[in-house]
Amino acid sequence: MNTAIRRAWIASACIFVLLLGTLTYVQFFDSKDLQANAWNSRTLYESYGSQRGSIVVDGVEVAVSVESNDGYAFQRTYPQADIYAGLTGYFSSIYGATGLESAMDEQLSGNSDAQFYDRIAQMFTGNTAAGASVELTIDGELQQLSYNLLQGHKGSIVALNPKTGEVLAMVSSPSYDPNVLASHNAEPVIAEYAALNEDPDRPLYNRAIAGDTYAPASTFKIIDAVAALESGEYTADSVIPNPQNLSLPNTDVTLPNYLGGNCTARSEATIEWAFAQSCNTPFAQIAMKVGQEQIAQTAQNFGYGQDLSIPLTVSQSVFPTNMEDSQLALASIGQYDVKTTPLQVAMTSAAIANEGVQMKPNLIRSVKSHNLSSLYDFSAEQLRRSTSPAVAHQVRDWMVNSVDHGIAAGASVDGVSVGGKTGTAETGTDTVNSWFTGFAPADDPQVAIAVVYEDVDTTTGSQLSTSAAQQIFEAVLN
Amino acid sequence: MNKASTVSRVDTPRSRRLTELLLTLCAIALCPISMYLIDPDRAVENRMWLQALLVQGVGALILHAVMYLRARYADPFILPLAVALNGLGLAMIYRIDLTTPANAGAMQLMWTGLAMVVSAVVLFFLRDHKILLKVTYISLLASVLLLILPLMPFLGLEINGARIWISVGGRTFQPGELAKITLAIFFAGYLSTHRDLILLAGKKIGPVRLPRFRDMAPMVVAWLISLAVLVFQRDLGSAILFFGIFLVMLYLATGRLTWVALGLLFVVAGGLLAYNYISHVHYRINAWTHAFEPEIYNQPLGGSGQIVQGLFGLASGGLFGRGWGNGRPDLVSYSNSDMIITALGEELGLMGLGAILMLFLLLISRGFRAALGTRDAFGKLLAAGFSALMVIQLFVVIGGVTRLIPLTGLTTPFMSAGGSSLLSNWIIVAILLAISHAARAPHVVEAFDSADSVDYSGSEADGATSVISRITDSTTPQGGRG
Numbered sequence: 001m002n003t004a005i006r007r008a009w010i011a012s013a014c015i016f017v018l019l020l021g022t023l024t025y026v027q028f029f030d031s032k033d034l035q036a037n038a039w040n041s042r043t044l045y046e047s048y049g050s051q052r053g054s055i056v057v058d059g060v061e062v063a064v065s066v067e068s069n070d071g072y073a074f075q076r077t078y079p080q081a082d083i084y085a086g087l088t089g090y091f092s093s094i095y096g097a098t099g100l101e102s103a104m105d106e107q108l109s110g111n112s113d114a115q116f117y118d119r120i121a122q123m124f125t126g127n128t129a130a131g132a133s134v135e136l137t138i139d140g141e142l143q144q145l146s147y148n149l150l151q152g153h154k155g156s157i158v159a160l161n162p163k164t165g166e167v168l169a170m171v172s173s174p175s176y177d178p179n180v181l182a183s184h185n186a187e188p189v190i191a192e193y194a195a196l197n198e199d200p201d202r203p204l205y206n207r208a209i210a211g212d213t214y215a216p217a218s219t220f221k222i223i224d225a226v227a228a229l230e231s232g233e234y235t236a237d238s239v240i241p242n243p244q245n246l247s248l249p250n251t252d253v254t255l256p257n258y259l260g261g262n263c264t265a266r267s268e269a270t271i272e273w274a275f276a277q278s279c280n281t282p283f284a285q286i287a288m289k290v291g292q293e294q295i296a297q298t299a300q301n302f303g304y305g306q307d308l309s310i311p312l313t314v315s316q317s318v319f320p321t322n323m324e325d326s327q328l329a330l331a332s333i334g335q336y337d338v339k340t341t342p343l344q345v346a347m348t349s350a351a352i353a354n355e356g357v358q359m360k361p362n363l364i365r366s367v368k369s370h371n372l373s374s375l376y377d378f379s380a381e382q383l384r385r386s387t388s389p390a391v392a393h394q395v396r397d398w399m400v401n402s403v404d405h406g407i408a409a410g411a412s413v414d415g416v417s418v419g420g421k422t423g424t425a426e427t428g429t430d431t432v433n434s435w436f437t438g439f440a441p442a443d444d445p446q447v448a449i450a451v452v453y454e455d456v457d458t459t460t461g462s463q464l465s466t467s468a469a470q471q472i473f474e475a476v477l478n
Numbered sequence: 479m480n481k482a483s484t485v486s487r488v489d490t491p492r493s494r495r496l497t498e499l500l501l502t503l504c505a506i507a508l509c510p511i512s513m514y515l516i517d518p519d520r521a522v523e524n525r526m527w528l529q530a531l532l533v534q535g536v537g538a539l540i541l542h543a544v545m546y547l548r549a550r551y552a553d554p555f556i557l558p559l560a561v562a563l564n565g566l567g568l569a570m571i572y573r574i575d576l577t578t579p580a581n582a583g584a585m586q587l588m589w590t591g592l593a594m595v596v597s598a599v600v601l602f603f604l605r606d607h608k609i610l611l612k613v614t615y616i617s618l619l620a621s622v623l624l625l626i627l628p629l630m631p632f633l634g635l636e637i638n639g640a641r642i643w644i645s646v647g648g649r650t651f652q653p654g655e656l657a658k659i660t661l662a663i664f665f666a667g668y669l670s671t672h673r674d675l676i677l678l679a680g681k682k683i684g685p686v687r688l689p690r691f692r693d694m695a696p697m698v699v700a701w702l703i704s705l706a707v708l709v710f711q712r713d714l715g716s717a718i719l720f721f722g723i724f725l726v727m728l729y730l731a732t733g734r735l736t737w738v739a740l741g742l743l744f745v746v747a748g749g750l751l752a753y754n755y756i757s758h759v760h761y762r763i764n765a766w767t768h769a770f771e772p773e774i775y776n777q778p779l780g781g782s783g784q785i786v787q788g789l790f791g792l793a794s795g796g797l798f799g800r801g802w803g804n805g806r807p808d809l810v811s812y813s814n815s816d817m818i819i820t821a822l823g824e825e826l827g828l829m830g831l832g833a834i835l836m837l838f839l840l841l842i843s844r845g846f847r848a849a850l851g852t853r854d855a856f857g858k859l860l861a862a863g864f865s866a867l868m869v870i871q872l873f874v875v876i877g878g879v880t881r882l883i884p885l886t887g888l889t890t891p892f893m894s895a896g897g898s899s900l901l902s903n904w905i906i907v908a909i910l911l912a913i914s915h916a917a918r919a920p921h922v923v924e925a926f927d928s929a930d931s932v933d934y935s936g937s938e939a940d941g942a943t944s945v946i947s948r949i950t951d952s953t954t955p956q957g958g959r960g
Contacts, residue, residue: 002850004733005862008726009846012869016839019873020832022880026792027828034793039775042790042806071808 048093048184049073052108053131053370055088055100058140063088063101068184076101076182082175083147086206087136087312087363090178094189099206100134100363103311107132107367107375130370137166137365137378145475146171149468154454155433156207156342159472162350162439162448164380165359167310168476170343172207174199207452209314213339214452216317217423218258218278219437220334222348224286225271225398227298229391231290234271236394240282242269248284248326255284255329258424262407275398276406278422280333287332288325295332296321301386302348303358304340310361317344334423342450345437348386350448352399353419353439356392358383400442408436410466413473417442420469424458434461440473447476491920494554495546501558502542506534509565516573516803526572526583533587534561534568537594544598548605549915553848556914559841560892560907564590564900566834567893570821574807574814582814582895589897593904600908607912611856614667617660618700624653624660625707640713640758640887654707654716655889655898658867659905661700662723666859668696669731673855677732686736700724705748712758715874715886721745722870727863731855766884784811788820788879799827814895816887820879835872838891842868845910851917861913864906 026034035043049072055063062084068075076091078084089099097105106112110131139159146157150173159169180192196204205211228234244264245254257263263279274282287295299319300306308314317340320331330336343361351358360383367376386392399419402408408420420438427433434456439448449472451465510527521527538561545552568590572583604610610617627644628634635643635650643650669676672693680689691698704720707713725741728734752759761780768774769782769789776783787810794805807813807821814821823831845865849858868891878885889899 001730001733001855001858004730005846005849005858008730008862008866009843012842012846012866013839015869015873016835018882019876019880020835022882023792023823023828023831023835023876026789026880027796027823027831031793031796034789037770037786037790039786040790040793042794042809045806045809046794 044093045072047109048076048091050109051130052076052091052101053110053133053368055084055104055108056133056135057084057138057143060140062136063091063178070184072184075184078178078182081177081179083143083171084138085175085178086172086208087138087170088178090181092181092189092193093184094186095181095193098204099312100136103309103313104134104364104367107134110370112375132367132369132375134367135365136363137161137168138170138363139168139476142169142472142475143171145169145471146468147173147175149451149471150453153456153464154201154207155452157449157451157468157472158208158342158346159447159449159476160343160346160350160361161359162354162445163359164378165350165361165383166365166378166380167361167363168447169472170206170208170363172205172211174201174203176203206312208342209310209312210341211315213315213317213341214433214435215425215427216334216338216340216345217425217433217435218280218333219345219348219421219423219435219450220332220338220340221275221278221283222352222395222399222421222437223298223302224283224295224332225275225395226302226352226387226391227290227295228271228286229394230298230387231294233290234286236272237270239268239270240274240285242266242274242279243281246281246284246329248329249288250324251326253326255280255333257281258407272398272401275421276402276408278402278407283332284329287328292321292323292328292331295319295328298387301384302351303344303383303386308343308361310343310363312363314343314361315341317341335426342452345435345452346448346450349399349419349421349437349439349450350445351386352392352395353442353445353448354392355389356385356387358386396439396442399438403438407462408438408466410463411436411438411469411473413440413470413477416440416473416477418473420466422462422466424461427455429455430457431455432458432461434458434465436465436469438469438473440477447473449473491551491918493546493550495542495550498545498552498554498557499542501555502538502561505558505562505565506531506538508562509534509569512566512569512802513572515801516569517576520576526587529587530565530568530572533591534565534594537591537598540598541594541601544602545911545915548602549911551915551918551920552601552911553844553914553918555840555844556907556910559837559844560904563834563837563841563892566822567818567890567895569802570807570818570825570893571814571895573803573825574821576803578808578813580814580895585897586895586900589900592897593900596901597904597908600905601911604908604912607852607857607860607909607916608854610663610860610909611667611670614664614671615696617664617667618696621657621660621664621700622703624657625703625711627653629710641711642713642716649897652896652898654711654713655896655902656905658716658719658723659902659909661703661720662727662860662863662867664700665697665724665727666856666863669727670855670859673731677734686740697724697728709756712756713887714752714759714762714884715878715888718874718886719867719870719888723863723867726866726870727859730859730862730866762884762886766881769881784817785879785881785885787811788817788885789881791817791820791824792879795824795827795831797828799823799825799830801825812887815889816875816894817879818890818894819876822893834893835876838868838872842866844914848910848914848917852913853916857913857916861910864910867906 051074052065054061062080063078065074065076089101091097091101108131146169157171176196183189245256247254257280258278262277296319304317304319320337327336331338360381365378369375396419400417403412403418403420408422411420412418418440419442423435425433434453437450439445451468453461453464509530513527514521571586575583628641633644635645642654675693676689701724704717707717725738729738753763765782769785774782791810805824810817810820842865845861849861874888875890877883889896891903
């Protein structure tokens with residue numbers, strides 16, 4: 001009988017080995033797949049209930065995880081809700097993460113490579129992972145001001161430091177309350193998400209960098225001006241015919257001059273004057289003369305057609321190719337199929353203000369692990385040289401002239417040399433999108449901005465955008 | 479080889495009660511420490527750790543005292559192993575209470591104390607385990623009664639489709655847990671007395687000699703009981719367990735693997751029938767083979783949700799586990815009873831679960847060791863049978879939660895929440911202790927006092943190894959020390 005007992009013991013030991021084997025399979029080899037399984041609410045609870053790092057602006061948390069007792073350990077909250085929604089995005093257990101919650105997820109959740117040793121330490125100390133906090137380059141007061149300026153309107157404001165690329169303000173209006181979407185209570189989340197998605201004003205888009213992109217309208221004349229000078233066909237002294245209407249080649253369409261300015265006063269004009277009054281016909285002629293390749297190249301030098309991550313993904317701006325001259329003429333004044341983002345427009349002004357060097361826009365000032373060691377610190381990074389210093393200086397002076405003596409005067413600030421360019425984009429309805437882009441002070445630029453108000457009438461829009469620019473410049477410079 | 483000194487050591491085998499006491503003290507500390515690790519603030523606040531320490535401490539001391547008085551040479555490892563496993567289970571049940579509506583901790587602690595006391599009482603009166611041989615047929619009757627109880631109207635209670643509980647005064651109890659003890663006693667008693675008849679009388683069909691039906695009849699009755707359990711109580715786990723013990727003990731008694739193979743054929747045939755005609759079994763098998771198909775996963779009754787959630791729990795634990803109190807056992811249904819292994823795997827990881835498995839392996843090894851050491855066939859069968867019982871139970875539970883085999887409801891010995899399970903396992907501990915005492919006790923040596931013919935050479939007395947086992951071993955062709 002002892003033989004049988006021994007064999008039974010050996011069989012038992014074999015069963016234990018088998019059980020250890022299957023446990024090893026489940027807990028080690030198959031573990032990753034099981035944890036990635038869509039039904040694994042554990043992963044959901046863990047990632048959406050984890051203590052993520054905060055998103056901080058000027059020392060104030062704009063996204064923070066607070067302790068919760070609804071099955072999730074933590075609840076993501078957004079104390080300033082709408083003001084930062086376009087930047088923070090939301091962190092929803094149902095719809096996932098957007099904005100910086102998504103772009104900086106590795107750091108916020110504590111899963112980045114840089115936090116590897118923290119995770120190892122946590123494994124032994126038993127502490128639950130706490131993510132790194134992310135501080136933004138945003139100027140809290142400027143962001144608040146920009147948000148207020150857009151209240152009740154659709155549109156966007158972007159402010160950059162032209163010398164460093166730091167994003168000082170970025171607002172998209174209308175905004176939304178990410179707190180509702182981050183709720184762990186499914187029904188209101190689903191209802192709110194459906195409502196936001198069906199809203200024709202598209203509040204979930206951050207218009208500053210994504211969304212439907214805009215026609216840049218006359219703000220594109222900055223690029224025309226650079227192209228004109230770079231082509232060698234024109235100088236600051238060149239005089240160009242300024243007809244009130246320009247018949248476009250091979251069509252029966254005529255391109256009229258902008259009626260809001262003083263274009264009728266002269267039948268021919270320098271680029272400086274045409275720029276200040278935003279006359280269309282001289283720029284259409286410039287474009288047709290230097291050719292679409294030259295314009296396209298200049299546009300590209302300023303960032304058109306380039307991918308960009310700040311680290312939010314920025315939609316590419318588009319300058320069309322293979323155009324007829326008539327189409328090129330329209331494209332040269334930022335209409336036709338030219339598409340851009342407010343950030344791209346602000347970057348264009350920033351490059352002009354910064355001696356032709358375009359700095360890489362960046363929202364992140366620093367990333368600090370939960371024990372306050374620094375994982376990342378902002379350092380200014382040159383994105384590209386957009387144009388020569390000489391050309392940049394010339395166009396900068398034209399932009400200053402446009403504020404001092406032209407139709408962008410609404411943005412002027414006492415005692416400061418401000419450069420700017422307005423734009424009025426026709427959208428096919430009886431309202432327009434009103435633009436302003438510029439920088440201040442011209443000799444030592446502190447801020448470059450782009451402002452766009454959607455669906456306004458021409459006069460109101462122009463007042464809104466230039467006045468908004470003025471208030472932002474004053475806020476930055478004081 | 480200094481024969482004299484070896485013999486003198488053998489003449490006074492050590493009781494090893496001090497070893498047992500020290501190991502038990504370590505084992506007792508496991509539960510309070512775990513409770514503290516789970517949540518220090520709450521542990522201090524609710525004093526559960528202190529209660530666990532007191533209950534397990536007093537229970538273990540009583541058992542220790544009874545062993546000292548009545549079974550001084552009992553195996554020194556069985557008690558600490560059982561206390562350790564029981565303590566870890568207590569800690570996990572307490573931990574699950576903290577984050578779920580479950581409130582099983584206090585009850586489990588009470589049952590722990592009660593079961594340890596009952597164990598001490600059994601050990602006290604069971605000075606010689608061979609008394610149990612006299613109740614062979616009473617045990618069969620008791621088994622039948624215990625298994626029929628839940629089917630009684632007014633008394634029986636159906637929970638989640640299985641009718642294996644009885645309700646007395648608002649408390650539920652699983653008589654089947656005790657039936658596994660009485661069935662093992664019956665199998666051991668019957669097989670040890672009828673072994674020769676079963677082995678030798680009977681027709682030979684081809685290479686296989688089959689026993690006469692009349693010799694096997696009581697066994698068949700017992701086997702039918704387990705089938706009836708399956709059909710009427712819809713409890714697949716217990717049915718597998720009962721049939722498993724039947725096969726293992728038949729093998730232990732006869733050494734005939736062919737019969738085990740035949741028995742397994744019956745299992746396969748029975749399984750196929752059950753799969754086709756019993757919906758409960760059908761669901762279980764489907765949930766096993768198609769666990770990750772949405773319609774099976776989402777099926778509210780008999781679906782694979784529990785298995786899959788359990789797998790997620792194990793996977794989330796990974797190698798090192800989330801740590802005490804850091805997992806999400808609240809996401810797995812029955813995480814403090816049938817699925818406690820997944821909760822332990824999630825919080826203690828593969829490492830912790832491996833350690834727990836090692837504790838179990840040691841425990842069943844001590845059981846087999848007692849079986850090897852004791853001289854009577856009944857004791858051998860009973861000790862080995864109880865050990866095999868635990869192995870089968872662990873195989874069904876862990877195999878079930880890891881999807882090696884279909885998941886069926888069975889408790890994890892000593893760990894799962896449930897008074898009946900604890901009680902029966904602690905009674906098994908008492909019987910194993912009694913048998914191991916019989917195996918190691920020195921008084922038997924006297925009969926061989928002048929047996930100079932016994933060759934002790936090569937047998938380094940290791941304390942836990944009894945001289946008797948060596949003597950009996952040397953009479954079997956295989957020899958060895960076990």
